[in-house]
Structures are given as structure tokens and as C-alpha cells.
Amino acid sequence: MKVAEKHRAARQHILKAAWPLVGQRGFSAVGISQILEVAGIPKGSFYHYFESKEAFGEELLRIYVEEYVEKLDDILFKSEGNAADRIARYYRFWRDTQLDGQVGDKCLIVKLAAEVSDLSERMRSILEMGTATVIERLGKLIGTGQKEGSVGSPMEPDILAASVYQLWLGTTLMMKITHSSLPFDQAWLATKRLLEI
Template sequence: MARPNLFHDTREHILATGEALVQSRGFTAAGLTELLNAANVPKGSFYHYFKSKEDYGVALLIRYFDQYDAAMGEKLTAPGRPARERLLSYFEGWVENACAPETHGGCLVVKLAGEVCDLSEPMRETLTGGMAHIVARLAEVVEQGQADGSISCPTSPQAFADALYAMWLGAALRAKVERCPDSLNAAMEDTRARLTFLQ
């Protein structure tokens, strides 16, 4: 019988515990001692997996983007559905996630973007790369919409996807500040109008 990968399991446990803390408290406020107590691991275990708290933050973001990409793929690659419907389903997921109390507002990118960009260049670069990948995936769906006739894009697919993502990030940040989903609902209406207009 194969032995479990303890490195992966413990590392994943620390990351999962930390994500919940960071979502509720923020990266700076979530202290290392609090994280270790919540994860029930000794300090030496943390430094076995991560060189520093900054290194931990980078790993936290990479993990988040990997999981997000998998979930995003389920929405955007649903077979048999026009690209327009897949895009709308993806953005509807933003509203649902932001309104779920157990997710603390849902998006780790929204939570950390303003907080860590001036504090950590490696974390800023990880955020930049992750967001660029999301926009690229959205642009692919816009291109598919051009091909299946459900979307007629007046700009390049990349520019259109970038504008949509920027709008949704802003709406999510405002929803977090106001503790109200109105800005996300407005973004949904605007997205529907844009895609309807483009047909």
C-alpha cells in the first residue's frame, strides 16, 4: 500500500487554513502564530514548506488561481452551449459566490489586490499573471462566440474580455466595501446588455 504524500497533505492543509483566515482577516492581519494555531502545526513545519510569509502568500495565490481556473473551465467549456450563455453563466457565478456568507466575499484577488501590491513584488507579479490568464480564457470564449454567431465583438476579443474583467473586479471590490451585491447585479445587467447589443 502506497504511503500518503505527507508533504502535499500538510502543505495543502496549511494553505487551506490560511486562505480562510486571509479571506476573513486580510493577509497582513492574519499573523503567523494565528495561522499555526488554526492549522495545528508547529512553526518548524511552516518553514519546512515555505521560506517566509511572503513565499506563503505567493503559494496561496498560485493555489487559488489553479483552483479558480478549474472551476472557471467548468463554466466556460460546457459542451453544447453557445459562447454567450457560457460567459453569462461564468459571471452569474461571481454574484452567487459574492453573496455566499461562507466565502467572506469570495474572491481572494479582490481581497489581496489592494493590500499586497505595494508590500510584495512577488505577490503582485503572481496576481498580475493570474489575472492575465483569466482574461485570456475569457477572450477565448469571446472568439468562440464570434465563430458560433452568439457574439459580435466591436473590438478585439482580448480588449473586450479585459474590459469585462476590469468591470467585474471593480464591482466585486465595491460590493465588498458596501457589503451589498448591488454593484455586482448592475455589472450583470451591463454584461447582458453588452452581449445582447453585440448579437
């Protein structure tokens, strides 16, 4: 294996190891030593793989967003049924990952948004691009749904998409507070009514 490849692989390994830790305790609260311990990599090596902890955080978010958008595209554009069906599938995916998923699978955006936005401008802007992408994809699908008739609401697709996404974000936050699935179920009823699906 080439050196550059090993280097890249080690980076990925550290990032993946950090994922569940950061997902549970946040970015600042998790120390580099803990991450490297879990990853099985000596502490002193960190700064050979990342320039700083912040650069590390940026990379973590970048990869998270990238993989998330990939999964999202699969659900929204490469699955069966009409637009309404696909949106429902996205909702179920979101709900399931929050309720049953492993700690490492839970939404890093919800976990980190409040913390990171006031901490690092660069990390904030990665989140900004990520959320904009998700809303854009969702808006596109909602537009399709309106044309084909599976989405009844006549509101601007972008507004609907942003609102639905924000509703789900807030719902996830609420679920962190209440440890209950009720917020999800209520949000879904509201989503259906809002989109008229």
C-alpha cells in the first residue's frame, strides 16, 4: 500500500472513530486523546493527519454532509413511487435513525449546529452548504410532486422544503429533550397536512 493511501486511510479511520464520540458528546467536549485512543492511534500522531482540531472538525462535517447527501439522493431520487411516497420514505429514514439508530448514526447537524455555529465560522459554513443542499433536493422533489399531483399544496416548493426540513430539525431536537417518539409522529401529521399529501 502506498504511503499516501495509508495516510488517507488513517485519516478516514480517525474520522470514523470520532463520529460516535462527537455525536454523543459534541465537538469541544471530546478530546483529541480520546478520539485517538478509540482509533488505536498514538496521540502524538494527530498533527500529522490534521492541521488542527478545527481542521479536523471541518473534515468531519464535510464527510458527514457528503455521505448524508448521497443517502438522501438514493432515497429521494432512486426509489419507487411518486414524490409523496419518496418524501414519506425520507421521513421514515429520518425517524428510524433517530429512534433506533446507533449513536454514531444520529444526525450530526442537529447535535453540532448550535455548538459549532458560534464556535467556528468555517464549520458553520459547511453546515450551511449541507443544509442548503438538502433543502434544494427536497424542493426539487416537492416541485415534481406538485406537477404530478401527489403534492397538493400550491406554496413555493422552496418554502415548503425549507419549512419541512426546519420542522424535522426541531423535531429531532425535541426528541433529544423528551426521549419520546411522539414529536416525530406529530410532525409527520403536520408535514402531511402542510404538503397536502
